Amino acid sequence: MIKFLLTGLWRDRSRSLMPVLVVAIGVMLTVWMHAYITGFMGDTIEMNAKFSHGHVKVMSKAYAENMDLLPIDLALVEVSHLKSALKEANPDMEWAARIQFGGLIDVPDENGETRSQGPSIGFGIDLLSPDSKEADRMNIRSSIVRGNLPAKAGEVLLSEHFARKLEAEIGEAVTLISTDMNGSMIMYNFIVSGTVSFGVEIMDRGSVIADIEDVRAALNMPDAAGEILGFFGEGFYENERAVEMANAFNAKNALSEDEFSPVMKSLSQQGSMGQYVQMAEVWSLYISLIFIFAMSLVLWNAGLLGGLRRYGEIGIRLAMGEEKGHVYRSMIYESIFIGIAGSVVGTAIGLFLAWLIQTYGIDISGMMEGASMMFPRIIRARITPIDFYIGFIPGVVSTVIGTMLSGIGIYKRQTARLFKELEA
Amino acid sequence: MENQSIITIEKLVKRFPMGKDSFTALKNINLKFGTGEFTGLIGPSGSGKTTLLNILGSLDVPTEGTVHVLGKSIGKLSTKEAAQLRKESLGFIFQSYNLLVVHTVFENVEFPLLLLKYSKSVRYKMVMDALEWVGLTEKVHSKPPQLSGGECQRVAIARAMVKKPSLVLADEPTANLDAVNSHHILKTMETLNRELNTTFIFATHDEKVISYLRRKIYLLDGRVDKDEIITPQKSVAQ
Numbered sequence: 087m088i089k090f091l092l093t094g095l096w097r098d099r100s101r102s103l104m105p106v107l108v109v110a111i112g113v114m115l116t117v118w119m120h121a122y123i124t125g126f127m128g129d130t131i132e133m134n135a136k137f138s139h140g141h142v143k144v145m146s147k148a149y150a151e152n153m154d155l156l157p158i159d160l161a162l163v164e165v166s167h168l169k170s171a172l173k174e175a176n177p178d179m180e181w182a183a184r185i186q187f188g189g190l191i192d193v194p195d196e197n198g199e200t201r202s203q204g205p206s207i208g209f210g211i212d213l214l215s216p217d218s219k220e221a222d223r224m225n226i227r228s229s230i231v232r233g234n235l236p237a238k239a240g241e242v243l244l245s246e247h248f249a250r251k252l253e254a255e256i257g258e259a260v261t262l263i264s265t266d267m268n269g270s271m272i273m274y275n276f277i278v279s280g281t282v283s284f285g286v287e288i289m290d291r292g293s294v295i296a297d298i299e300d301v302r303a304a305l306n307m308p309d310a311a312g313e314i315l316g317f318f319g320e321g322f323y324e325n326e327r328a329v330e331m332a333n334a335f336n337a338k339n340a341l342s343e344d345e346f347s348p349v350m351k352s353l354s355q356q357g358s359m360g361q362y363v364q365m366a367e368v369w370s371l372y373i374s375l376i377f378i379f380a381m382s383l384v385l386w387n388a389g390l391l392g393g394l395r396r397y398g399e400i401g402i403r404l405a406m407g408e409e410k411g412h413v414y415r416s417m418i419y420e421s422i423f424i425g426i427a428g429s430v431v432g433t434a435i436g437l438f439l440a441w442l443i444q445t446y447g448i449d450i451s452g453m454m455e456g457a458s459m460m461f462p463r464i465i466r467a468r469i470t471p472i473d474f475y476i477g478f479i480p481g482v483v484s485t486v487i488g489t490m491l492s493g494i495g496i497y498k499r500q501t502a503r504l505f506k507e508l509e510a
Numbered sequence: 511m512e513n514q515s516i517i518t519i520e521k522l523v524k525r526f527p528m529g530k531d532s533f534t535a536l537k538n539i540n541l542k543f544g545t546g547e548f549t550g551l552i553g554p555s556g557s558g559k560t561t562l563l564n565i566l567g568s569l570d571v572p573t574e575g576t577v578h579v580l581g582k583s584i585g586k587l588s589t590k591e592a593a594q595l596r597k598e599s600l601g602f603i604f605q606s607y608n609l610l611v612v613h614t615v616f617e618n619v620e621f622p623l624l625l626l627k628y629s630k631s632v633r634y635k636m637v638m639d640a641l642e643w644v645g646l647t648e649k650v651h652s653k654p655p656q657l658s659g660g661e662c663q664r665v666a667i668a669r670a671m672v673k674k675p676s677l678v679l680a681d682e683p684t685a686n687l688d689a690v691n692s693h694h695i696l697k698t699m700e701t702l703n704r705e706l707n708t709t710f711i712f713a714t715h716d717e718k719v720i721s722y723l724r725r726k727i728y729l730l731d732g733r734v735d736k737d738e739i740i741t742p743q744k745s746v747a748q
């Protein structure tokens with residue numbers, strides 16, 4: 087009997103190949119879509135982490151409260167000590183001190199008079215230590231448009247857009263005019279070593295990037311830093327882990343009244359990123375659910391049609407004396423078989439497509455011009471464990487439910503009716 | 511032989527729901543059929559032949575009255591018991607053959623035996639015997655789409671007969687066949703009726719079929735209009 091059913095299934099391609107294909111396509115889209123959304127949402131988070139938020143960030147309490155103002159007067163001091171303590175407590179994290187600051191960049195002419203001037207946002211990051219990963223983390227090397235990375239103290243990178251506006255050339259001197267950690271006005275000269283363009287609107291408007299030691303010298307903040315960013319090694323942002331780490335760190339300093347005592351904030355606890363992280367989690371769930379639902383409808387319908395189309399065959403089998411329950415069960419088994427086969431094929435293809443996009447990425451820089459948030463220029467899918475089974479929900483469940491519902495017709499209808507429909 | 515009753519129909523009424531009302535397809539039918547009959551339900555289209563045949567085949571149930579087939583009361587049977595009755599004792603032949611198109615001739619004829627759980631070797635012998643009765647041993651591996659209409663109907667006859675059922679119900683079996691093929695399958699069925707003592711009940715309005723019948727029950731508008739038994743001499747003369 088099983089052999090009879092299997093030969094029927096195998097020979098009738100409209101009963102086997104077609105449904106398997108339909109299921110496979112639906113499952114493939116579901117898996118691919120999920121990996122794509124996860125990748126896009128995740129990349130946006132990573133990008134914000136790398137440029138400004140870290141996976142976690144340590145600041146002084148006071149700095150944390152006024153983060154948007156880049157208040158360097160509230161910076162952390164004795165940073166090297168704090169960094170080693172952090173490294174010791176969390177050995178699998180990477181820690182990087184940074185200083186973000188505001189100021190004017192002034193380009194003097196040959197007489198020392200102002201030729202051009204513009205407001206800028208400065209980044210003091212560790213560019214010159216041999217073991218620093220900061221340049222790679224911010225993808226600076228490949229973002230260079232003209233010139234080179236700073237190779238020695240006293241050199242800066244300007245964003246390409248900013249350099250053009252100021253008409254500052256490579257090798258020329260520019261002056262940073264700002265206030266130091268104590269609130270005094272300072273002027274500090276840099277040589278422009280190169281220009282960068284990140285393809286991220288807010289990084290490309292008026293950025294100045296210098297080695298952190300230079301910035302410390304300029305702003306009179308020895309061994310100080312506005313923030314210490316922590317990154318999960320090679321890994322991606324994990325909200326739970328970051329929040330836990332921050333809570334553990336803060337618990338130790340909870341009783342301190344000192345507004346300069348350090349606090350740790352997870353990426354999600356900084357500014358609007360919390361909303362985005364939440365949105366990323368909820369969205370990828372919702373979009374996946376909507377997609378799964380839509381695919382389920384399609385596959386359910388396919389299951390339904392497959393069942394209805396077979397009323398003739400079923401009528402014959404019933405007339406020969408096969409029991410309704412037996413016919414019904416055999417249809418369900420068939421649909422489970424088809425659902426699983428289609429889901430396996432679809433998951434494999436979906437994962438392969440996702441892998442391609444994970445590896446090679448899709449360049450969407452053209453679509454993101456003028457966006458105020460940091461969006462990645464290249465979208466990459468990200469395959470997570472759930473992608474290995476998420477497709478089976480629409481693939482198997484809907485196909486089987488579709489078949490079950492259409493199969494109810496077998497029970498409801500008088501057998502004679504099945505023939506009426508067959509003869510018509 | 512024919513006086514041993516195989517079917518008893520008493521005061522049978524069949525109504526189909528039609529919107530708010532209902533349509534009465536069979537009106538107070540009373541009939542008895544004996545073992546080994548070769549009988550036709552004759553009447554114009556819409557007279558209730560198929561409806562009656564479906565009830566006899568436990569594919570449908572009476573609205574009123576009782577129908578006993580082989581001692582079982584149709585309408586009181588569970589779906590399981592009805593399936594059992596069909597599986598063990600009934601064979602069906604349809605106007606449009608109703609073969610399983612992706613299965614071979616052999617597999618189509620074998621199907622009822624699979625349900626009866628015969629062993630493979632027994633099945634093989636029974637299928638080949640049945641195909642020999644209908645003269646189709648050569649086509650054993652063909653599939654229905656490769657066969658002519660006459661051949662398809664012969665496969666259907668083999669499928670109905672392979673388990674040697676007590677009762678075969680044939681609904682307009684010649685409607686899609688030409689004269690030569692019609693006579694061919696009728697002769698086959700007549701022979702099987704004689705040799706295996708199987709009861710045949712036809713639904714038909716085809717003169718060719720009618721000429722082979724030994725009992726003619728005329729239906730008109732859901733009622734029995736006339737019930738003629740042909741004497742053996744007359745039948746031989748056909």
Ligand SMILES: Nc1ncnc2c1ncn2[C@@H]1O[C@H](COP(=O)(O)OP(=O)(O)O)[C@@H](O)[C@H]1O
Nearest residue numbers: 526527533535554555556557558559560561562
């Ligand atoms: N399932 C049904 N629902 C409603 N009316 C039906 C149904 N089956 C048959 N009928 C009606 O019952 C009458 C007898 O049908 P049927 O037994 O098929 O006639 P015959 O086989 O003699 O041509 C017809 O008028 C037909 O329309």
Ligand SMILES: [Mg+2]
Nearest residue numbers: 559560561713
């Ligand atoms: Mg009819």
